[in-house]
Amino acid sequence: MPRRSPEERVKDFDEVALGFTEEQALREAERCLQCPNPTCVSGCPAQIDVKAFIAYIRKGDFEAAVRKIREKNSLPGVCGRVCPQETQCEAACILNRKGAAVNIGGLERFAADYALTRNLQVADRAEGNGLTVAVIGSGPSGLTVAGDLARLGYDVTVFEALHEYGGVLTYGIPEFRLPKRVVKAEIDSIARMGVRFQKDVIVGKTVTVEELFEEGFKAIFIGTGAGPPLFLNVPGENLNGVYTANEFLTRCNLMKAYLFDIYDTPIYVGGEVIVVGGGNVAVDAARVAMRAGGRRVTILYRRTREEMPARVEEVRNAEEEGVRFMFLTNPVKFTGHNGWVRCVECLKMRLGSPDESGRPRPIPVRGSNFAVNTDTVIIAIGRKPNPTVTQTTPRLKTLESGLIHTDSQGRTSIKEVWAGGDVVTGEATVISAIGAGKTAAESIHNYFTRILKRKGVKR
Amino acid sequence: MGKVVSKKRLGRGVVWMEVEAGLVAGRAKPGQFVIVRVDEKGERVPLTVYRQNTEKGTVELVFQEVGKTTLKLSRLNVGDEILDLVGPLGKPFQEKLYGSVVVVGGGVGAAEAYPVAQALKKAGNHVTAILGARSADLLILEEEFRNLVDEVYIATDDGSRGRKGTVVDVLKDLIAQRVEINMVYAVGPAIMMKAVSEATKPYGVKTLVSLNPIMLDGTGMCGSCRVSVGGETKLTCVDGPEFDGHQVDFEQLMARQRMYLEAEKKALQRFLEESA
Numbered sequence: 001m002p003r004r005s006p007e008e009r010v011k012d013f014d015e016v017a018l019g020f021t022e023e024q025a026l027r028e029a030e031r032c033l034q035c036p037n038p039t040c041v042s043g044c045p046a047q048i049d050v051k052a053f054i055a056y057i058r059k060g061d062f063e064a065a066v067r068k069i070r071e072k073n074s075l076p077g078v079c080g081r082v083c084p085q086e087t088q089c090e091a092a093c094i095l096n097r098k099g100a101a102v103n104i105g106g107l108e109r110f111a112a113d114y115a116l117t118r119n120l121q122v123a124d125r126a127e128g129n130g131l132t133v134a135v136i137g138s139g140p141s142g143l144t145v146a147g148d149l150a151r152l153g154y155d156v157t158v159f160e161a162l163h164e165y166g167g168v169l170t171y172g173i174p175e176f177r178l179p180k181r182v183v184k185a186e187i188d189s190i191a192r193m194g195v196r197f198q199k200d201v202i203v204g205k206t207v208t209v210e211e212l213f214e215e216g217f218k219a220i221f222i223g224t225g226a227g228p229p230l231f232l233n234v235p236g237e238n239l240n241g242v243y244t245a246n247e248f249l250t251r252c253n254l255m256k257a258y259l260f261d262i263y264d265t266p267i268y269v270g271g272e273v274i275v276v277g278g279g280n281v282a283v284d285a286a287r288v289a290m291r292a293g294g295r296r297v298t299i300l301y302r303r304t305r306e307e308m309p310a311r312v313e314e315v316r317n318a319e320e321e322g323v324r325f326m327f328l329t330n331p332v333k334f335t336g337h338n339g340w341v342r343c344v345e346c347l348k349m350r351l352g353s354p355d356e357s358g359r360p361r362p363i364p365v366r367g368s369n370f371a372v373n374t375d376t377v378i379i380a381i382g383r384k385p386n387p388t389v390t391q392t393t394p395r396l397k398t399l400e401s402g403l404i405h406t407d408s409q410g411r412t413s414i415k416e417v418w419a420g421g422d423v424v425t426g427e428a429t430v431i432s433a434i435g436a437g438k439t440a441a442e443s444i445h446n447y448f449t450r451i452l453k454r455k456g457v458k459r
Numbered sequence: 460m461g462k463v464v465s466k467k468r469l470g471r472g473v474v475w476m477e478v479e480a481g482l483v484a485g486r487a488k489p490g491q492f493v494i495v496r497v498d499e500k501g502e503r504v505p506l507t508v509y510r511q512n513t514e515k516g517t518v519e520l521v522f523q524e525v526g527k528t529t530l531k532l533s534r535l536n537v538g539d540e541i542l543d544l545v546g547p548l549g550k551p552f553q554e555k556l557y558g559s560v561v562v563v564g565g566g567v568g569a570a571e572a573y574p575v576a577q578a579l580k581k582a583g584n585h586v587t588a589i590l591g592a593r594s595a596d597l598l599i600l601e602e603e604f605r606n607l608v609d610e611v612y613i614a615t616d617d618g619s620r621g622r623k624g625t626v627v628d629v630l631k632d633l634i635a636q637r638v639e640i641n642m643v644y645a646v647g648p649a650i651m652m653k654a655v656s657e658a659t660k661p662y663g664v665k666t667l668v669s670l671n672p673i674m675l676d677g678t679g680m681c682g683s684c685r686v687s688v689g690g691e692t693k694l695t696c697v698d699g700p701e702f703d704g705h706q707v708d709f710e711q712l713m714a715r716q717r718m719y720l721e722a723e724k725k726a727l728q729r730f731l732e733e734s735a
């Protein structure tokens with residue numbers, strides 16, 4: 001897929017990958033073997049009928065292609081851009097054996113963009129069934145539940161704590177990877193299916209789960225995502241200039257701090273920037289820092305490149321843009337001057353035998369301390385589950401970690417409450433949140449279908 | 460949501476505003492706050508709920524014009540809308556019978572202390588209020604406190620009203636007179652809360668402070684509002700805003716409050732030029 005040159009793209013927040021032209025999409029779709037028993041579909045947590053949608057693209061019927069995707073996924077423009085296809089559908093593509101898999105993500109994005117630029121309404125809605133469902137959180141899991149249930153005729157209201165919808169898609173993932181107009185357009189098309197959206201409502205604070213039931217909602221889905229940031233718990237971590245990735249990215253993406261001349265929220269990015277972590281969040285933060293004034297941006301990761309959880313494509317993009325990496329390195333202390341961070345003291349690590357995660361355990365090398373100068377530090381080492389709902393809903397069972405306990409259908413310990421996404425799994429991916437939303441929507445629908453049937457029988 | 464219903468000036472640079480907030484009104488407990496965003500390009504800033512009116516569905520805010528956002532807010536007229544208003548946020552103040560308590564409000568902190576003083580009064584405490592400001596024209600809510608609590612002391616830096624000096628001087632005097640004090644609650648500038656905590660520490664008087672770090676989301680997601688309390692990192696918006704004053708690292712709080720000083724000065728400058 002065509003991308004803008006690193007020299008050009010690092011100067012702005014416009015999208016890096018440009019997407020296929022019609023000719024390119026047709027050519028890429030031609031490569032698909034249309035296998036009788038396609039393996040790609042099983043690689044997709046949302047079970048998108050990949051073979052069928054690519055067949056439509058081959059025929060040049062792009063609108064039918066989007067409709068096909070949208071049967072399973074309300075957020076194709078998002079997924080086409082940020083899904084780790086290389087480990088999912090594309091990993092399962094038979095063509096891998098002969099070289100390169102079909103660029104399924106690129107084709108999904110192409111189809112979605114085709115619909116978006118033409119403002120096509122490609123989802124239908126069943127007749128209303130009068131059942132009201134509340135969805136808490138407007139991230140990918142909540143949006144999926146809302147879209148799927150609306151399609152089935154439910155009356156859905158989405159409650160969002162922030163002043164914009166989309167969850168991490170809006171406040172976390174940067175514009176150059178996922179333009180907010182794409183997120184907004186996909187949310188708009190869910191709204192056009194009749195879903196109501198209410199922002200500035202923190203369930204647990206502004207209104208409780210029990211009160212939502214009292215207001216008449218028949219079922220509730222909790223998709224509140226990840227919450228408080230994890231800290232390294234080392235000295236100097238609260239010095240000025242030390243950010244969590246959440247704060248850094250929220251200031252930039254949600255509050256547009258990189259446009260401080262026009263927007264009111266400030267951000268401070270010094271020349272020397274250190275990012276701690278190795279996931280998508282760390283890589284995003286580093287690339288935002290490059291664009292927001294960082295002269296030299298270095299990612300410190302305690303394992304090696306092989307173990308980095310970030311998407312391979314984005315690690316490559318970051319590297320091209322000038323982000324540097326220091327592997328097998330972990331910070332142990334921050335020191336400062338006048339309250340501002342100036343220096344990071346690090347320890348060299350080596351890899352040991354695998355830990356619970358299956359990855360080699362990083363072991364500190366004693367006495368290997370060394371110092372790196374810095375003006376801005378961004379800590380991107382993960383987040384705890386969001387506690388806003390669980391803290392005020394005593395009946396809701398959680399695991400020790402704070403994650404909401406559910407069964408395989410997304411059912412929680414409260415009968416009419418379902419949950420899914422990062423608040424159930426811990427930090428994961430957009431597509432797994434979508435998958436959880438699909439499962440929950442299906443389970444909610446089954447539940448009401450059973451009840452209605454039983455009532456019908458009685459009558 | 461967020462329509463300005465009425466507005467008046469309480470003192471120089473201090474504005475009282477009643478705004479529609481149907482979802483918050485009637486729910487906010489003492490010590491809780493809301494986050495507002497005035498307009499599309501605006502910052503999210505926290506403001507304490509001073510009073511609320513359940514039937515009317517309004518909350519009352521009292522704020523000081525210190526930077527661009529609070530200035531923009533104060534320039535809204537009756538009928539104008541605040542774009543976003545979310546809450547109530549933060550842990551509520553736990554009302555309890557302590558016996559004799561002193562509530563210290565510095566500057567606009569008086570408004571933040573008011574609902575807490577009310578709760579303490581309701582719980583049966585003997586409540587003494589110490590209100591302070593730089594000068595008389597900055598002093599707010601004196602009448603309201605006189606009508607609410609048992610004793611009121613006033614201090615101004617220049618002596619233009621009440622005693623010349625600070626709220627801490629008054630507090631120290633009370634302690635020196637061996638007035639019985641079972642708890643001190645302080646809210647105001649960080650430097651004042653620090654001084655209050657230092658004054659009570661030698662006597663082991665329980666001291667609660669309501670901290671005001673820079674916030675962003677206010678829901679515990681970003682970490683912007685972190686403070687060290689007893690050597691542990693806490694998030695003010697979800698673990699606070701109230702903490703044990705003897706455990707708070709005030710130097711760090713004050714340093715973090717200054718983090719964006721230059722940028723904020725620039726923004727204010729620009730705003731004043733543009734709106735001149």
Ligand SMILES: Cc1cc2nc3c(=O)[nH]c(=O)nc-3n(C[C@H](O)[C@H](O)[C@H](O)COP(=O)(O)OP(=O)(O)OC[C@H]3O[C@@H](n4cnc5c(N)ncnc54)[C@H](O)[C@@H]3O)c2cc1C
Pocket residue numbers: 082083084136137138139140141142159160161162165166167168169172173174201202203204223224225226249280281284311386388389420421422423427428429430431433
């Ligand atoms: C910087 C970054 C980059 C990422 N990059 C990728 C990537 O490239 N590919 C990928 O697949 N995944 C990526 N992820 C992970 C992915 O974004 C998440 O796994 C996914 O968004 C989780 O979806 P969710 O629906 O569970 O919750 P979220 O997206 O976290 O949304 C939860 C929403 O609920 C709201 N909320 C919380 N509490 C309440 C409440 N009490 N009341 C009302 N609303 C509430 C929140 O404000 C938020 O809007 C990335 C994550 C981050 C942070």
Ligand SMILES: Cc1cc2nc3c(=O)[nH]c(=O)nc-3n(C[C@H](O)[C@H](O)[C@H](O)COP(=O)(O)OP(=O)(O)OC[C@H]3O[C@@H](n4cnc5c(N)ncnc54)[C@H](O)[C@@H]3O)c2cc1C
Pocket residue numbers: 492502504505506507508521522523524525526527528529530567570571670671672673674700716717718719720723724727
């Ligand atoms: C829980 C909480 C409750 C609050 N309640 C009230 C209230 O009831 N009334 C009121 O007047 N103020 C209150 N504040 C402070 C108020 O939020 C700030 O004054 C406001 O954010 C300043 O915004 P600004 O854009 O006008 O100024 P800015 O341009 O952002 O800043 C101007 C100056 O104010 C300082 N400042 C910035 N943010 C804060 C902050 N959060 N707290 C203290 N100083 C800050 C800056 O360092 C700078 O010196 C509260 C703060 C918190 C955290």
Ligand code: FES
Pocket residue numbers: 673674675676677678679680681682683684685694695696697
């Ligand atoms: S303001 Fe973001 S965590 Fe408190």
